[in-house]
Amino acid sequence: MSASDTTTTLCVAGQYCDGYNAVAHPVNALFSGADLVLIAPDIHRTARLSELQVSEPLGRLPRTFTFADGATLVVPVSEALAKQLGESTPHLQHWESKYRYALAALVALLVSAWWIYSYAIPLVADAVVARFGSEQEAGLPGATLAKWDAAGVWEPSKLEASLQSQTRAMIATRLSAAHVEPRHIAFRDGLAMGANAFTLDGGAMVLTDDLIHVLNTEEQVAVVAHELGHVHHRHNQRLLLRQLGLVGAFHLLLGNSGWNDPLAETTQLLGQTRYSRAFEADADAYAVGLLKESGIPPCRLATGLRKLEAAAPVHGKTQSEWFSSHPLTDDRIRKIGGDCGAKD
Numbered sequence: 001m002s003a004s005d006t007t008t009t010l011c012v013a014g015q016y017c018d019g020y021n022a023v024a025h026p027v028n029a030l031f032s033g034a035d036l037v038l039i040a041p042d043i044h045r046t047a048r049l050s051e052l053q054v055s056e057p058l059g060r061l062p063r064t065f066t067f068a069d070g071a072t073l074v075v076p077v078s079e080a081l082a083k084q085l086g087e088s089t090p091h092l093q094h095w096e097s098k099y100r101y102a103l104a105a106l107v108a109l110l111v112s113a114w115w116i117y118s119y120a121i122p123l124v125a126d127a128v129v130a131r132f133g134s135e136q137e138a139g140l141p142g143a144t145l146a147k148w149d150a151a152g153v154w155e156p157s158k159l160e161a162s163l164q165s166q167t168r169a170m171i172a173t174r175l176s177a178a179h180v181e182p183r184h185i186a187f188r189d190g191l192a193m194g195a196n197a198f199t200l201d202g203g204a205m206v207l208t209d210d211l212i213h214v215l216n217t218e219e220q221v222a223v224v225a226h227e228l229g230h231v232h233h234r235h236n237q238r239l240l241l242r243q244l245g246l247v248g249a250f251h252l253l254l255g256n257s258g259w260n261d262p263l264a265e266t267t268q269l270l271g272q273t274r275y276s277r278a279f280e281a282d283a284d285a286y287a288v289g290l291l292k293e294s295g296i297p298p299c300r301l302a303t304g305l306r307k308l309e310a311a312a313p314v315h316g317k318t319q320s321e322w323f324s325s326h327p328l329t330d331d332r333i334r335k336i337g338g339d340c341g342a343k344d
């Protein structure tokens with residue numbers, strides 16, 4: 001071997017069978033570049049590695065090299081041999097296999113999380129609300145309104161007191177079938193929220209000043225009927241429980257046991273404004289039924305939606321929450337049965 005020859009050579013002790021008799025001969029196997037040379041007192045055999053069949057590395061099992069004539073060489077497995085053969089080392093294989101397991105575990109975790117989020121939590125939350133909802137509801141009148149007032153979410157209404165009481169009475173009279181408590185309807189200046197309506201715990205409801213300015217009386221009644229749909233189906237409680245379930249799942253996952261933290265608080269606030277598309281469809285359907293029962297054309301709800309959409313600030317986060325949480329106005333209007341035309 002010349003000094004400039006950089007081909008590495010590995011010498012391994014192995015067992016050679018010639019394929020004709022069952023006797024295994026101890027040999028020295030020299031792996032040199034692309035060649036294999038077997039050396040023993042009575043054996044000298046040379047072959048190109050590319051002409052041999054080589055067994056796959058499998059844990060600590062010995063490697064077998066099979067010649068074209070059926071002769072075999074068996075040598076112990078080793079990292080040096082794998083390296084000589086240009087294979088990834090057993091060490092690397094170990095990590096590759098760990099990586100595959102980790103990837104599979106991650107996929108399983110994501111699928112489980114999606115299933116829990118989409119099915120398990122809503123199912124359990126709805127069952128709990130169906131069982132205990134009415135008892136819980138009775139214990140919370142006005143609590144959320146006071147909390148939102150204190151948090152500065154909005155400001156006191158600028159509407160005349162007489163207009164407020166007239167509107168309350170008008171809504172309660174027009175929706176007498178729903179037994180609306182006038183005192184449960186509150187008015188607030190919604191500031192950047194614009195024309196907006198909120199359903200709170202205990203059946204309380206907030207209408208913003210802008211909503212009263214933008215909509216005519218029947219449209220106001222229609223929007224209240226929609227909000228009553230959220231109350232009827234207990235959407236706040238169902239959504240709140242779903243989100244608490246989600247927070248709980250996160251806490252379990254991340255090992256954080258603190259419940260009175262900003263995440264839980266934020267989730268609770270968001271719980272009262274963000275509804276799913278299914279919840280909106282349920283509330284619309286309830287409103288259509290109630291409006292018909294009250295002698296008000298359901299198209300007032302559709303027309304009200306159009307006006308609220310047109311009045312909503314159009315850019316970024318200042319867009320009305322009512323619309324960011326009430327998507328697909330056209331689709332909803334179609335399901336309501338169309339709007340009342342351009343006469344309003």
Ligand SMILES: [Zn+2]
Pocket residue numbers: 226227230275280283326
């Ligand atoms: Zn809604």
